[in-house]
Amino acid sequence: MPEEAEPGRVRPGGRTARVREAVLRAAEDALTELGFSGLDLADVARRAGVGKTTVYRRWGTAAGLVADLLSDMAEQSAPRTETGSLLGDLKANARLVQRTLTDARQGPLFTALIAAATSDARTAAALHHFYDIRVREWAPCVRQAVDRGEVPEGTDAHEVVRAVSAPLYYRLLISGGRLDEAAADHAAEATAAAARAGAYVRDGTEPA
Structure with a gap:
């Protein structure tokens, strides 16, 4: 799964940008504490x-504020890990997701989102x-595995x-x-095994 954003980065800008930054960080705090x-x-x-x-004029509703927070988080990213093998890359991805979801702040935040x-x-x-952005950030590790011959051509x-x-x-969640x-690690290993077996070879259509 995609790498998760690290909330809380401050970007330069005028007063409008500073107000948006302050409100979005406050929304993160409230979501983390209260859901x-x-x-x-x-x-x-x-x-x-x-x-x-x-706040009411710009965002209107709690849902509108959350949507803007997600848009802000989508713009933030960190380099993906490259280990030289599909299994290594997928384990790095899985462990990043695991750390995010069990983090004292980010876990409750993502649950609320x-x-x-x-x-x-x-x-x-x-x-x-x-999540589409996060998937696209990590997809190259699979394409590299195809190039190395680890998984079949056409793997999605x-x-x-x-x-x-x-x-x-x-x-x-469930x-x-x-x-x-x-x-x-088990999630990564199961996915890598399925990919090697051709479980994710698509039928000529573009990935969704």
Whole structure:
């Protein structure tokens, strides 16, 4: 699965950019502490040190604020790991997702973002865009594996990357199973084995 953004970076800009930065960081704090159901624009304004009318005028609703936060996070990234083997790359990806989802701040934040996306179409679209970017960032490791002959021609790189983190998100959101490095490594190993066996070879269509 895609690498997760590291929230909290400050970018240069004028007053409008500074206000947006402060509000988005305050929204992160509120989501982490209270979840999506506890997100209140007036509370976010207080945390950010800006007027309520500014927040309501610009973002309108809690869902609109979350959608903008996801857009901001989608722009942030770190270099992906290259180990020289598909399994090594997929393990690096899986462990990054695992660390993100078990982090004291980012774990609750991502849980809240996913919850928000289930009830608002705009937020869902922003979440899809966020993860699409992360998948695209890691897809080259699969294409390199094709070039090395590790997996068959026609392997859908995007599906391979998605398959790595799917069981980790399942443990986080559904089963409540242990979400440790062993789980991350197992997800990577299972995905690599399936890819080598041709499970992700597409039928001539472009990856979704």
